[in-house]
Amino acid sequence: MSDADVVKSTIENLEFFSKLDESEKERILKNSIIKTYSKNQILYDHNSECLGMVVPLSGTIRVTMASENGKEINLYTLEQGDVDVLSASCVINQISFDTVMIAEDNCDVIIIPAIVVSEVQKKNIYLHSYILEIAANRFSDVMWTMQQILFMRIDQRIAIFLLDEYVKSHKNVMIKVTQEEIAKNINSAREVVTRILKRMSADDVIEIRRGKVIIKDIDYIKNLAIAD
Amino acid sequence: MSDADVVKSTIENLEFFSKLDESEKERILKNSIIKTYSKNQILYDHNSECLGMVVPLSGTIRVTMASENGKEINLYTLEQGDVDVLSASCVINQISFDTVMIAEDNCDVIIIPAIVVSEVQKKNIYLHSYILEIAANRFSDVMWTMQQILFMRIDQRIAIFLLDEYVKSHKNVMIKVTQEEIAKNINSAREVVTRILKRMSADDVIEIRRGKVIIKDIDYIKNLAIAD
Numbered sequence: 001m002s003d004a005d006v007v008k009s010t011i012e013n014l015e016f017f018s019k020l021d022e023s024e025k026e027r028i029l030k031n032s033i034i035k036t037y038s039k040n041q042i043l044y045d046h047n048s049e050c051l052g053m054v055v056p057l058s059g060t061i062r063v064t065m066a067s068e069n070g071k072e073i074n075l076y077t078l079e080q081g082d083v084d085v086l087s088a089s090c091v092i093n094q095i096s097f098d099t100v101m102i103a104e105d106n107c108d109v110i111i112i113p114a115i116v117v118s119e120v121q122k123k124n125i126y127l128h129s130y131i132l133e134i135a136a137n138r139f140s141d142v143m144w145t146m147q148q149i150l151f152m153r154i155d156q157r158i159a160i161f162l163l164d165e166y167v168k169s170h171k172n173v174m175i176k177v178t179q180e181e182i183a184k185n186i187n188s189a190r191e192v193v194t195r196i197l198k199r200m201s202a203d204d205v206i207e208i209r210r211g212k213v214i215i216k217d218i219d220y221i222k223n224l225a226i227a228d
Numbered sequence: 229m230s231d232a233d234v235v236k237s238t239i240e241n242l243e244f245f246s247k248l249d250e251s252e253k254e255r256i257l258k259n260s261i262i263k264t265y266s267k268n269q270i271l272y273d274h275n276s277e278c279l280g281m282v283v284p285l286s287g288t289i290r291v292t293m294a295s296e297n298g299k300e301i302n303l304y305t306l307e308q309g310d311v312d313v314l315s316a317s318c319v320i321n322q323i324s325f326d327t328v329m330i331a332e333d334n335c336d337v338i339i340i341p342a343i344v345v346s347e348v349q350k351k352n353i354y355l356h357s358y359i360l361e362i363a364a365n366r367f368s369d370v371m372w373t374m375q376q377i378l379f380m381r382i383d384q385r386i387a388i389f390l391l392d393e394y395v396k397s398h399k400n401v402m403i404k405v406t407q408e409e410i411a412k413n414i415n416s417a418r419e420v421v422t423r424i425l426k427r428m429s430a431d432d433v434i435e436i437r438r439g440k441v442i443i444k445d446i447d448y449i450k451n452l453a454i455a456d
Contacts, residue, residue, distance in 0.1 A: 065371065067379035094364035097371040125353050132360030136322035139367040143293065143325040146374055151295035 003034045007110055010055060014083065019126035028120060032112045037103035043087065046098040050090035050114040053131070055083050059107030063138075064100045073149070073187050075099060076141035085134045091118040092135060149187050155196050157186040159224035162206075162215060173215040182213075231262045235338055238283060242311065247354035256348060260340045265331035271315065274326040278318035278342040281359070283311050287335030291366075292328045301377070301415050303327065304369035313362045319346040320363060377415055383424050385414040387452035390434075390443060401443040410441075 001009070008029055011017060017025065034057065037043055043061065044051045054061070061078040063086065078084050078101075089095040091114055121128040148157050161182060165175045179197060183190040197213065200206045205221065207214040215221055229237070236257055239245060245253065262285065265271055271289065272279040282289070289306040291314065306312050306329075317323040319342055349356040376385050389410060393403045407425060411418040425441065428434045433449065435442040443449055 065375065067375070069379075071379055073374075073378055092364060094361050094368060096368040097375075125357055129353055129357035129360060132357060132364055133322050135364050135367060136320060136360055139363060139370070140322060140324040142367070142370070142374070146301075146370070147293065147295070147325075150301055150377070151297075151299055 004029075006057065007032050007034060010057070010110055011112070014055070014130075016124075016127045016130035020120070020124060024120050024124060024127075028112055028116055031116045032110055035109050035111050037107045037109065039103055039105050041103045043101040043103060043109070045100040051087040051101075051111060052114040053083065053085055053112040053117050054078070054087050054101070055110040055112070056080050057108040057110060059109075060104040061107060061109070062102045062104045064102065065097070066100050072100075073145070074185060075145055076138065077104065083134050084138065085117075085131045086138055088114045088117050088131070090114055091121060092131060094132075095135065145187075154186070154188055154192055155200070156224055156227060157188070158182060158193065158196055158200075159221045161186055162213065162221055163225045166215060166218065166221075173218065175213045175215065176211060177213060178211050232257075234285065235260050235262060238285070238338055239340070242283070242358075244352075244355045244358035248348065248352060252348050252352060252355075256340055256344055259344045260338055263337050263339050265335045265337065267331055267333050269331045271329040271331060271337070273328040279315040279329075279339060280342040281311065281313055281340040281345050282306070282315050282329070283338040283340070284308050285336040285338060287337075288332040289335060289337070290330045290332045292330065293325070294328050300328075301373070302413060303373055304366065305332065311362050312366065313345075313359045314366055316342045316345050316359070318342055319349060320359060322360075323363065373415075382414070382416055382420055383428070384452055384455060385416070386410060386421065386424055386428075387449045389414050390441065390449055391453045394443060394446065394449075401446065403441045403443065404439060405441060406439050 011029060011032060017028075020028070037059070042048070043054070045066070056078050057080060059079075061084075063075045063078065063084065065073045065075055084101075085092065086095065086099045087101055089098070117127070117131070121131055148160070152160075162175055165177065166173065169175070179193050180190050182197075183193040186193070197206065197208055201208050205215075205217045207216055239257060239260060245256075248256070265287075270276070271282070273294070284306050285308060287307075289312075291303045291306065291312065293301045293303055312329075313320065314323065314327045315329055317326070345355070345359070349359055376388070380388075390403055393405065394401065397403070407421050408418050410425075411421040414421070425434065425436055429436050433443075433445045435444055
């Protein structure tokens with residue numbers, strides 16, 4: 001398929017599309033593009049121009065909040081099937097904060113440019129409301145992250161991470177991940193993660209290998225992940 | 229004015245109202261009520277039925293996130309002029325988290341019941357989109373709180389709190405507040421707040437009295453509040 005075909009078939013499936021008139025449809029399809037980002041490339045931050053609506057086709061995008069002195073919190077990640085609009089926060093009057101979007105690996109992403117989104121949503125209440133629905137989804141994601149950071153013990157956060165990876169890989173107990181990556185994902189320090197993993201390993205719950213964690217007692221991990 | 233008149237004049241001024249048809253207007257006005265809550269009374273939590281849209285007429289409402297083991301984080305507060313919809317989260321499919329609403333002092337609040345909001349917003353895209361706009365406002369409030377908790381030093385968070393109170397009271401340097409209340413407001417412990425206030429007092433920036441903090445050096449407080 002050509003890029004234009006991929007853009008067309010993806011965007012036509014987004015919920016708002018059928019509510020647009022013909023000229024709005026054309027305006028969006030004509031101006032949307034596929035952009036390729038390489039690992040660790042920044043898609044969007046407070047220095048960038050307002051990007052637009054983001055629809056990942058492949059790869060993973062990490063969305064973070066950065067402090068002015070360089071600290072960083074992972075808010076959520078985006079994958080194929082997700083849509084994000086915080087990278088078009090200039091078109092949402094109610095959103096007054098900045099996020100940073102970083103390619104976690106090589107990514108292909110459809111971008112519906114902010115200027116197009118902005119113009120169409122001003123005339124079309126259905127697109128306006130779709131954008132706010134996506135923002136509300138992200139609000140839920142952020143609250144979940146906030147709950148984890150503020151309320152949960154590190155071992156529980158690690159268990160949730162390992163369980164997520166296990167489910168994502170269709171129940172493969174061998175999780176390919178470095179301790180550094182776990183730390184980043186759960187918003188903790190590498191030293192802290194190492195300490196907890198060592199304890200779990202001593203308890204025979206996991207086995208630690210270079211760049212891998214092997215889950216040996218999945219029931220323990222499950223129970224820890226869902227503990228109150 | 230009668231309760232019905234207050235309800236009518238307040239709700240008629242909300243942005244979505246003019247976009248409703250006559251029967252929708254009537255349905256909302258007929259079913260909305262003024263409820264009075266006393267200090268520390270819970271308006272809404274995960275045990276309550278879905279409340280509805282909340283429009284404070286007087287008093288202050290604290291909105292928090294509670295962990296299952298009783299820890300609590302202040303997310304934002306509501307006062308006259310605000311509208312909130314997280315207490316009607318059952319009507320917003322995208323919102324999957326629970327908040328708790330507590331009367332900070334005696335409050336009069338207009339409640340547009342969830343069932344009415346739900347029915348009207350399903351037919352009327354303008355109300356649907358208004359609700360999501362309010363949710364996006366709260367998203368911004370929560371991100372601001374998250375930034376403070378995760379990125380800012382306690383002394384800066386205290387300075388922001390004191391400056392807010394100073395501005396709210398039209399530049400009165402005498403802030404009526406206990407150390408316990410400051411701690412609650414900035415999501416910290418009383419002991420920590422006491423330590424910082426003592427240091428500020430030793431530096432002659434503030435004076436501590438029973439149930440009061442007097443700002444002696446407003447420029448210092450301003451600079452600390454806006455520091456990077």
